[in-house]
Amino acid sequence: MKERGNTSLAEKLQTPARRIFWTEWRGRSITYVSVWIVILILLSLLWFITSKGLQPFLNGEITLSQFFSTNWSPQDNKFGSLYIMLGSFMVTIGATLISAPLGISAAIFMTEIAPKWGKKVLQPATEILVGIPSVVYGFIGLTLLVPFIGKLIGGIGFGLLSGILVLSIMILPTIISISVDAIEAVPQKYREGSYALGATRWQTIWKIVLKTALPGLMTAVVLGMARAFGEALAVQMVIGNVPNAPFHFFISIHTLTSMITQNMGNTVPGETFNQILWSMALVLLLMTLVFILVIRLITRRRDVS
């Protein structure tokens, strides 16, 4: 009797229960369906932007060389967008030049110099900064920065410099938090090994920690650049929105994003101007792809070494 009872328990434990089969099936279905929804959304977005963006070229309303020229006057149906694209690049590069060294230095301070204080105070503070909506940054820039620069230089204050400064503040927390992750990922043992050879703290940081964290730091900078390149509202509020050549700090310029936000409501769907905005969106999308590719390349190099 007792023996039979034991056998049946063992059998019970061996037989795959129906219930387990259903849980497995349900879990798998949920994840599969979700991933297909995501892929579908992504593909349809890509298709939509690409087809819309290519339309004016396919319809013969504008040629590529016209699009990449500097002749912008919508009332004459001239949509040369080169200065606008360069405007996007200029604010991005300018903001990065300010934020990358600042952000990486701050990350070093938070991880290597004062880790306790960094962890408790500075890291949460940076996370809050990441979360502030871009329109707030733009509003602050418009209220404080633009009049200040105007007074300082003698002008209206809108322009490339204001755009660069607002963006550099915006992307700073992004660069800091990703750099912190990259530096913290450097094994403690590398630092010990370096100290054991008689290296000072700064030598260890400079020659071992930063060198090891370099791919991560570069990822941080590229992500910051991507954020700056794609930012619309804050830029539009301070940049002046005039498609001048973007080679002077104190005159109003335009960027791809500010052009789209400014004009998407003022143009009629179907007219050339509106279609050109879609072409600009396509340029933005392609640039985002480039940024992602760059990050991929950087991180792949780390895997090999």
Add this chain to the structure above:
Amino acid sequence: MLVVDQFNVYYGEKHALNNISITFSSKTVTALIGPSGCGKSTLLRSLNRMNDYIPMFRADGSIRLGKTEIYDSKTDVVSLRKRMGMVFQQPIPFPLSIYDNIAYGPRIHGIKQKKQLDAIVEKTLHQAHLWDEVKDRLHASALGLSGGQQQRLVIARVLAVEPEILLLDEPASALDPISTEHIEQLILSLKENYTIIVVTHNMQQAKRISDQTAFFLHGEIVEAKETDILFQSPNDQRTERYLSGQFG
């Protein structure tokens, strides 16, 4: 000569080393043995002040290297560490080339000439019995070496700053038997020029390579004497029981 005299270490409330006194003579190998957590690594890391980075660490008593009092506030930790090369349990080459790993120490201490660095790299790789295996790929990443090769590279890296004393913290415990043999032979050949202190879990290893052995238990040195004598006729019953494998 390195002299430890009534040395105590505390981690917060925990009394990790209790009244340690031991002398490490020049050009000898001393093995520190004992069960896990007995304090042997703590002593080793106290010698070159690597414990300074542990919060709550506190030490009293004296350790003297020649005329230098190690825990004196005026002692320059950087030059102290240069005099006492340390090798850890896990082989941890920097993620740089083989060449740059070895040149790292000399470079931070101010040697810039390529010729001089080349000479140091070749000399220390010979010393570490690694030259023949890596001479054709000095500029390849050190992370591509095997575990045993990495550990010999780390030893070469330490030798490159010309220390007087080598502190080896279980240098072979993460390695296979053949690599272990390499390391042991290396230690014996380095004895001619360096004072070596090695922490080990492997009592046979202690017997094979050391002149003096110290047996640690609960933060104290139970017994420290010539290796042959300690293994043949230990004075203390606890030493005898540990050596015969009754605990630990």
